[in-house]
Amino acid sequence: MKFEQYRIAEGIKTSISELGYKKPTDIQYKSIPPILKGEDVLAIAQTGTGKTAAFAIPVLHILQERKIAGRPEGIKCLVMAPTHELALQIEAVFKTLGKNTRITTFCIHGGVDQGPQIKQLNEGVDVLIATPGRMFDLVSQGALSLKRVEILILDEADHMLDLGFINDINDLMRHLPKKRQTLFFSATINEKIKKLAYSLVTDAIRIQISPKDPVAKKIEHAVAFVEMDDKRYFLEDMIKHNAEKKIWYLLGPKYGQSG
Numbered sequence: 710m711k712f713e714q715y716r717i718a719e720g721i722k723t724s725i726s727e728l729g730y731k732k733p734t735d736i737q738y739k740s741i742p743p744i745l746k747g748e749d750v751l752a753i754a755q756t757g758t759g760k761t762a763a764f765a766i767p768v769l770h771i772l773q774e775r776k777i778a779g780r781p782e783g784i785k786c787l788v789m790a791p792t793h794e795l796a797l798q799i800e801a802v803f804k805t806l807g808k809n810t811r812i813t814t815f816c817i818h819g820g821v822d823q824g825p826q827i828k829q830l831n832e833g834v835d836v837l838i839a840t841p842g843r844m845f846d847l848v849s850q851g852a853l854s855l856k857r858v859e860i861l862i863l864d865e866a867d868h869m870l871d872l873g874f875i876n877d878i879n880d881l882m883r884h885l886p887k888k889r890q891t892l893f894f895s896a897t898i899n900e901k902i903k904k905l906a907y908s909l910v911t912d913a914i915r916i917q918i919s920p921k922d923p924v925a926k927k928i929e930h931a932v933a934f935v936e937m938d939d940k941r942y943f944l945e946d947m948i949k950h951n952a953e954k955k956i957w958y959l960l961g962p963k964y965g966q967s968g
Contacts, residue, residue, distance in 0.1 A: 715741065717770040720809030725766070728805070734759040739916045741767045744892065749913040751893045751906050758918060761802045764862055764892050769807045771860070772835055776811050783857030788838040789881070791869040793818030796838045799864060803836055812836060817853075819843045827852045841869075841877040848884055855884045863909070866895040867902055875905065882909070 711732055712725045733741065736754040743750055744767035754760045772785050788803075790796040793816075800816035807814060814836040817826045823846070830837075830853055847853035863869065869878065893906045893913070906913075935943045 710738065715766075716745070717766065718773045718810060720773070721766060721769055721806055723809050724806045730762075734763070736760045736916065736918045737763040737766070739918070740764065743914040744768065744890075745770065747771075747890055749891045749893075749910040750916060751910055751913040752916040752918075753895055753898045754916070754918040756896050760894050761799055761864070762806065764864075764894065765799075765803050765806050768836070768860055768862070768892075769803065769810055769812055772812050773807075773810045775859075776835070782833055784834055784837045784853075784855060785857060786836045786860040786862065787855060787858045787885070788836065788862040788864060789844075789869070789878070790838060790840060790864050791872050791874060793820060793840050795865060796840050800838045803838070807836075814838070817843050817847065819846075823847065823852075841874050841881075845877065845880070855881075856886065858885050858889060860890045860892065861885060861909075862892045862894070864894050866893055866905070867897045867899075870901060870905065878905065878909075 712730060713722060715722075736752060736758045737760075740750055740752055740760075740763040744764060750764075752760065752763070754763070768786055775785070788796075788799055790799055796816050796818050800814055803812075803814040812835045813833060815826075815829050815834040816838040817830075818840040819842045823843075826843075827847065830847070844853065848855065863878065869875075891910045891913075893910055895902055895906075898917075933943070
């Protein structure tokens with residue numbers, strides 16, 4: 710099945726075509742239809758399989774249809790990510806795929822001034838991508854309301870648990886409407902992740918793509934041990950000499966994943 714055969718907004722199809730994508734990956738093929746139907750999804754898929762687009766494409770379509778129908782303003786989709794690097798990547802995917810729609814996407818994370826983020830939130834956002842710390846800071850200040858969220862997405866849930874965010878995830882539920890669609894994406898699955906997932910989703914469609922290896926075979930990965938003072942220059946040099954490639958790197962437990 711080709712993307713052009715999906716019943717999604719023409720603006721999204723145009724963006725997909727401009728990216729040169731013809732057919733969906735396995736995770737996209739299995740995830741897009743149930744998400745479009747409004748079902749909860751629990752997906753286990755390797756890094757590098759296109760899972761961000763697997764939820765971004767149908768969510769953008771759903772929100773576009775509801776916006777045309779005149780739904781009240783407010784954040785309609787919340788995407789939780791473990792690190793600000795991943796959050797920014799997700800934002801880029803939503804903005805690229807949604808550039809021909811009326812959907813606005815914004816990312817909030819720590820390490821930067823809150824002022825501009827609060828200003829943008831006040832101006833209106835449809836899709837909010839957030840890291841737990843900054844999100845709860847703004848919620849506690851009354852600068853962020855999640856009362857109109859209709860779709861919750863947890864991305865890289867296994868990594869989020871590794872970083873100790875399980876209590877934050879549980880606390881988040883207090884701020885969200887009980888009636889919502891929940892999408893849970895993880896590269897790996899274990900009893901702890903499974904327990905969390907099933908506490909959040911309702912009659913979820915379970916999708917599992919090559920769960921034994923968290924990184925897709927098509928991705929080349931290696932380890933380089935670099936002194937702390939040299940990491941920045943090493944990374945700049947690597948990106949400079951591989952500008953045409955997608956790069957995923959790990960700076961270490963203190964820093965989390967980035968790419």
